[in-house]
């Protein structure tokens with residue numbers, strides 16, 4: 001029986017190719033004819049199904065080429081996976097996930113929590129050209145301190161305590 005089956009296998013061109021049950025095999029893998037829809041469907045079956053769960057390019061290519069072959073199969077898998085909408089949306093981000101928003105603690109006394117900001121590049125007035133705004137988060141009181149623009153970067157905390 002085994003011999004009969006072997007006799008049915010037609011050797012074509014060279015050792016790599018043979019025909020079996022109406023399928024063309026190359027090195028034991030099913031040759032998929034030049035049919036774009038069929039090739040895409042095969043990749044889809046080995047990539048999109050819940051069992052395969054959108055494997056990475058190399059993984060999908062490895063599974064597809066276990067059973068199928070056509071010229072440029074790996075390249076086509078790559079293109080397919082790169083274009084896969086689900087994969088794009090679930091891509092592993094190289095950035096750390098953003099931490100939870102941590103609101104500032106709520107002050108219970110005046111002048112323990114302040115916010116400071118500059119209003120820069122104002123028209124020059126008595127050699128000052130910017131304003132340092134300091135707001136107390138508890139009372140919402142604000143101080144406006146005249147500044148020279150070039151001092152902004154080097155403002156000392158003591159400038160605040162003087163007020």
Ligand SMILES: [Zn+2]
Nearest residue numbers: 054084086087
């Ligand atoms: Zn995918």
